[in-house]
Amino acid sequence: MEPVAMHMSDGLINAPASLLFVVVAVAGLSIAAWRARSELDERTAPMAGLVAAFIFAVQMVNFPILPGVSGHLLGGALAAILVGPYTGMLCVSIVLIVQALLFADGGLTALGANITNMAIIGVVVGYGVAVALRPLAVRQQRLRFRVLGGLAFAAALCGTVAASMGFVLEYAIGGHATSGDSTSLGAVAAYMLGAHVLIGIGEGLITAVTVTAVAKARPDLVYLLRTAPRRVEVRA
Template identity: 65%
Template sequence: MALAMHMSDGLVSPQTALVFGVIAAIGLAIAASRARSDLDDRTAPMAGLVTAFVFAVQMINFPILPGASGHLLGGAIVAILVGPWVGSICIAIVLVVQALLFADGGLTALGTSIVNMAFLGVFTAYGVALVLRRFARRSRAGLLVTAFVAALLNVVVASLGFVLQYAVGGAGEVGLGTVFALMVGLHTLIGVGEGVITAATIGAVAATRPDLVYLLRGSRPPVEVRGRRTEGAPS
């Protein structure tokens, strides 16, 4: 079994793939409807940029253990920069393009990957960021810690979604306990790397244009960035 978040064809039963495909389609329809209220002259260009960025970095694998590698999922980056609804669409676009053009993940299993990364991962990251938002608005350090924690948990929860899908309709020969240990264990390590990359990315954007960070909009009091006080943009 490949140790990758992009689920391959045949790893779950056709019925399971179909069910999660329908869930993904419904989720994307809801996200598209809700995203309209978040798209403005700041969010729309940023959505394009983060989609291209996530696509690029997902193509780069880094070694975790011998025979196993991982890549950035991007859930926390999109959630913090453009919000969960727009962010989920961004990740879904990346997954569709990768599956169609690069055979990264199976077409029949595309719905499972979208559910895991575009919904479970993105909304977990945003939920964590919301809980820590007051802390994130206080200082640059608080924002970086928030981004790191959100990214780490985004990866772990997405990997648990993979395990759940395998438990529901796994068609592989590997036992559920082994799948759980490998997926969650390895993706916890991947999550640490993702946390560092996410914190660096969010920090770079906030250092120059804090008004482009969805999580910081409407900040009260002002966010401290590199020693100057910058008012958060209104919601």
């Protein structure tokens, strides 16, 4: 089996499956565009542009994981933590569309699947993990930035692995039965899981460093912290 990249290329899944995930991507991004208005204002809109530009730049840099396997930042958890889940979906999707159209990074027929994996699944899972762990960062004031870094690491790792499992699902639906590849679906899943756990570690480190740096300089611009429930002190 040849190494499978997170950026799916043309021909990995058949036309009906490609069309199915175009519909999923369009539906998801339509909801994101509608809900993102509640996340953006004059102060945070420029931050969204900076996040998209940062993800685009860092995705162009691959780091080696295993022989014949390299990884790059997906950016779903990073975007969700900094600018919100719906705006994050739009940021990652814009990056993927530009890469596919201008740099041939990911196939056009696979664009719907790539957006589903990296901009929807990766963002939703990454942000869900971040929200679940957010109370730890809110409570631990003295260790706040360390806890925030650990939170960002876990969110990015989980989002990356979940996105890779999205590929496995898509390959099972529209690729495995028609590709003529003798490799079993279980072997594909095991390969993707193992490779993307390692990629997720790199993703987690980059996300943790970036989120912590922004939080130290401008915590008011970190969506995850800005929207945290305020603790109410009850006095007797």
